[in-house]
Amino acid sequence: MTEWRLIETAPKDALLLLACEFMPNDWRIKIGGWREDVGGWQIFGASWEPTHWMPLPAPPTGGKHMQDDHECPICAVPFKTGDLCSTDIDLGICHAECLEGSLVVDLDTGDPVDGPAGIFSYEPPKTQD
Numbered sequence: 001m002t003e004w005r006l007i008e009t010a011p012k013d014a015l016l017l018l019a020c021e022f023m024p025n026d027w028r029i030k031i032g033g034w035r036e037d038v039g040g041w042q043i044f045g046a047s048w049e050p051t052h053w054m055p056l057p058a059p060p061t062g063g064k065h066m067q068d069d070h071e072c073p074i075c076a077v078p079f080k081t082g083d084l085c086s087t088d089i090d091l092g093i094c095h096a097e098c099l100e101g102s103l104v105v106d107l108d109t110g111d112p113v114d115g116p117a118g119i120f121s122y123e124p125p126k127t128q129d
């Protein structure tokens with residue numbers, strides 16, 4: 001059985017599930033990995049310090065191939081109609097929540113701007129008849 005382990009024992013060469021307790025019984029769990037170049041944990045869409053980790057589950061088999069813009073490149077969860085999304089200059093469309101805390105740039109100039117990024121409700125692309 002897989003259980004949460006202390007961050008001190010985490011491998012630093014793989015993506016992991018990382019967790020930290022913000023408030024009593026208020027755990028945040030996200031995917032991240034160790035960044036050797038910055039000597040710290042990078043958590044996608046967040047900036048807290050993890051205290052526990054767990055290996056990621058093996059990926060499913062027999063998945064349907066989806067177009068890249070149908071799922072969030074950060075959390076890999078497919079978008080649903082009405083999800084609050086934002087466009088990242090490198091990643092494309094992501095959940096606005098997943099982009100929280102990341103640098104907001106002007107998509108035309110690439111210059112950093114003070115947030116908020118343009119947030120919109122996700123609409124599935126229209127199927128072609």
Ligand SMILES: [Zn+2]
Pocket residue numbers: 072073074075076077094095098
């Ligand atoms: Zn996401």
